[in-house]
Amino acid sequence: MTERVDAEALASTLEPVVREQIPGAQEAKIVAWQRTERGFSTETYPFELEGSENSGAGFVFRRPPEISLFPDYDLRRQYLVSKRLAGTDLPVPRMLWIDNADNALGGPYYVMERIGNAEAPSDFPSYHTAGNYFEADEQSRARMWWGCVETMAQIHQLDPGELRLDFLSMPRFGDRPIEQAVNYLDWAVRWAAPSLSPVMEKALSWLRANIYEPEHVTLCWGDARMSNILYSPDHSVAGVLDWEMAYLGDHEADLAWMLFLDWACSEFEGHPSLPGTPTREQTIARYEELTGWPVRNLLFNEVLAAVLLSVPLLRLSTHLQLGEHADITAFCSRRLEQLLEHT
Structure with missing residues (x-):
């Protein structure tokens, strides 16, 4: 069983997978990688690709936290809900792939497209103050x-x-x-x-x-x-x-x-x-x-x-x-x- 990859090494470990999974990204490099402060029950990392047909497009990597905050946490559940809502009028992000197997990143994760030029209200501090x-x-x-x-x-x-x-x-x-x-x-x-x-x-x-x-x-x-x-x-x-x-x-x-x-x-x-x-x-x-x-x-x-x-x-x-x-x-x-x- 592969050990869970540390946050600092996630982008470099994910990069070869992205090159295989995303069309036109065979020579791409992950850039603008950062951990978002929103949410605490799932680790979330927005990123972009440089040197590909998708340059400028945004993506999001999500994986379970190191310590689960719910006893029945299931990454596949949230992926499937988003995937099946894609045919409705709800503007949900497009799911790209999920990997629940023993993989190079040491645990389940999924990647989705990022909705650009949009922002969520603040949680901390409160949206009534910032x-x-x-x-x-x-x-x-x-x-x-x-x-x-x-x-x-x-x-x-x-x-x-x-x-x-x-x-x-x-x-x-x-x-x-x-x-x-x-x-x-x-x-x-x-x-x-x-x-x-x-x-x-x-x-x-x-x-x-x-x-x-x-x-x-x-x-x-x-x-x-x-x-x-x-x-x-x-x-x-x-x-x-x-x-x-x-x-x-x-x-x-x-x-x-x-x-x-x-x-x-x-x-x-x-x-x-x-x-x-x-x-x-x-x-x-x-x-x-x-x-x-x-x-x-x-x-x-x-x-x-x-x-x-x-x-x-x-x-x-x-x-x-x-x-x-x-x-x-x-x-x-x-x-x-x-x-x-x-x-």
């Missing part, structure tokens, strides 16, 4: 926000069966979609940390006691937020990214995720949403208008979102032995306290 959303005017911010909501609604209108996405269901965790989601969370969060806080235990118990039957089971993006969208200079949606958390479930989970993370990026951090940002109520109303589906289980799905995001954060905290001195899950716990206060 980046293209912060720099936009009020009208453009509203356009970006609504672009994310419209993309989400578009995803939920797709037919998972027709797209051959049935593999995203989780039958090992139960017979019903919400039961599956709750059982998965219970398993994943206990995998991530040796012990759980009282509010986390309370949240899991509350979720289990409030399992319901969703009216619609759809493809869930899993990580629905503006920072997973590439926006063109005119602030229109140019690309939809990151499907590693995709699953089949209640579409309201994506709406809850977006609202939860925006709360974390604004109110929790102690600063207001930027002018032009639609309100929570406006967002829910617009989503209902786009889908024709009333939003009925948002509280449940916001609790679900806060527990789900705790999984990679608890895993990271446990691995780095951060202890109580650097609680990176504080915003998840705080939101759970707010949501469960009157339940």
Whole structure:
């Protein structure tokens, strides 16, 4: 078994593979190689080719992190979702190839085309304090926000069966979609940390006691937020990214995720949403208008979102032995306290 190649040697190791895989790149050299700061559950490296028919074109290399932040991390799953969404109207990057075998890079990876002249809003620091959303005017911010909501609604209108996405269901965790989601969370969060806080235990118990039957089971993006969208200079949606958390479930989970993370990026951090940002109520109303589906289980799905995001954060905290001195899950716990206060 080939050892995992260090980050410093990735580009030189990948270069001969690129020459074989990409037409017209037989003499190409990888240039502009860098690790992106976005995301933490998958290592991502944009690059370009010099001395080929593809000079100037952009590509992206992705591989699993050295320490997996989810117990069921599967690079092939996110590759297949993107590949099968290529025939829809969603602007997903074109997948080029995936290698899950014992290879020169020492582990699975895939390469895709990069969507050029587009940028995602900032995660760290918050898009309410830096980046293209912060720099936009009020009208453009509203356009970006609504672009994310419209993309989400578009995803939920797709037919998972027709797209051959049935593999995203989780039958090992139960017979019903919400039961599956709750059982998965219970398993994943206990995998991530040796012990759980009282509010986390309370949240899991509350979720289990409030399992319901969703009216619609759809493809869930899993990580629905503006920072997973590439926006063109005119602030229109140019690309939809990151499907590693995709699953089949209640579409309201994506709406809850977006609202939860925006709360974390604004109110929790102690600063207001930027002018032009639609309100929570406006967002829910617009989503209902786009889908024709009333939003009925948002509280449940916001609790679900806060527990789900705790999984990679608890895993990271446990691995780095951060202890109580650097609680990176504080915003998840705080939101759970707010949501469960009157339940």
